[in-house]
Amino acid sequence: MLFSFNPTTIAICVALLMGSTGKGHTRAERHVIALSYLITLFIIIAIAGFLLVSLLVALPATVQLNVSLLLSIVGIVWGIVSIKDYYWYGSHRDISSRLARTLHTYTVKKNDPTSATILGFITAYATVPSIGIPLLLVSALVALSHPYKITFMACFAGMILLPLIIIFIAYLRGLTLSSVIKWKEDSKGTFRLVLGLSGIFLSWLILLSLNGTIAL
Amino acid sequence: MGTVQIAQANEAVILLSVRAVMGSVIVLLLLIVVTNALRKNPHTKRIAFFFVVLLILITSTLLWTTAYMHIHNVNDDTYVTTGAAL
Numbered sequence: 001m002l003f004s005f006n007p008t009t010i011a012i013c014v015a016l017l018m019g020s021t022g023k024g025h026t027r028a029e030r031h032v033i034a035l036s037y038l039i040t041l042f043i044i045i046a047i048a049g050f051l052l053v054s055l056l057v058a059l060p061a062t063v064q065l066n067v068s069l070l071l072s073i074v075g076i077v078w079g080i081v082s083i084k085d086y087y088w089y090g091s092h093r094d095i096s097s098r099l100a101r102t103l104h105t106y107t108v109k110k111n112d113p114t115s116a117t118i119l120g121f122i123t124a125y126a127t128v129p130s131i132g133i134p135l136l137l138v139s140a141l142v143a144l145s146h147p148y149k150i151t152f153m154a155c156f157a158g159m160i161l162l163p164l165i166i167i168f169i170a171y172l173r174g175l176t177l178s179s180v181i182k183w184k185e186d187s188k189g190t191f192r193l194v195l196g197l198s199g200i201f202l203s204w205l206i207l208l209s210l211n212g213t214i215a216l
Numbered sequence: 217m218g219t220v221q222i223a224q225a226n227e228a229v230i231l232l233s234v235r236a237v238m239g240s241v242i243v244l245l246l247l248i249v250v251t252n253a254l255r256k257n258p259h260t261k262r263i264a265f266f267f268v269v270l271l272i273l274i275t276s277t278l279l280w281t282t283a284y285m286h287i288h289n290v291n292d293d294t295y296v297t298t299g300a301a302l
């Protein structure tokens with residue numbers, strides 16, 4: 001659940017909601033637009049997780065264990081880089097101008113359910129640096145559990161979307177989007193710290209499972 | 217008799233699992249506390265980051281080494297010694 005606090009998805013969701021307000025959509029239309037975006041994002045994350053788990057489970061046991069060992073190193077390095085951003089927020093986190101233009105088109109210029117669905121795909125791509133590694137780590141952990149529980153990936157995808165759902169509900173109940181943006185900007189560093197520590201914790205869980213201390 | 221022994225062994229594994237997870241959580245909480253306290257002062261910022269990275273690297277290296285030895289069945293004595301250090 002800690003992985004759900006990432007600035008990228010929150011920023012895109014807020015931009016989408018602002019776009020739909022600016023276009024003067026009715027309440028029902030805004031519901032459909034936001035839901036198209038959330039459902040697409042949920043499906044993509046769940047499918048990506050399912051494919052990763054299937055891939056890891058299909059590997060021979062020894063290879064799977066070695067891959068998990070390697071993934072834990074990747075997770076720890078990624079965690080340290082994220083924690084670094086808590087101290088000195090890096091400019092490397094900025095997305096490319098081309099991607100920014102595409103996101104602007106699908107959040108502000110085009111604002112309908114189809115565009116919101118496409119935006120879900122683009123968001124999934126844009127958030128790969130933020131949730132790609134956590135997804136890999138969770139998949140490795142799920143693959144190591146015997147028998148592996150695939151429903152866990154659906155829970156993971158649901159939890160990633162939880163803050164977005166809460167923002168959407170709060171927005172419908174009168175929350176101003178500027179306050180969400182301010183909160184996101186003020187907490188960017190803390191988000192990175194939480195993401196980094198969660199990544200390291202997951203890597204440690206994988207290692208504890210591999211060295212036989214914990215039984216998944 | 218065998219069933220009782222298996223049940224006791226399972227209980228021991230669960231206890232060890234809980235301790236290991238709790239240990240990890242405590243280390244991470246310690247990191248958050250230290251980080252928050254030292255980050256505000258620009259002079260201690262670098263020290264805080266260094267301390268955090270050092271703690272993460274030491275714990276990770278120990279865990280990784282034991283995991284590697286467990287997977288590849290490396291010398292039992294070394295494994296026990298590293299486990300004790302951990």
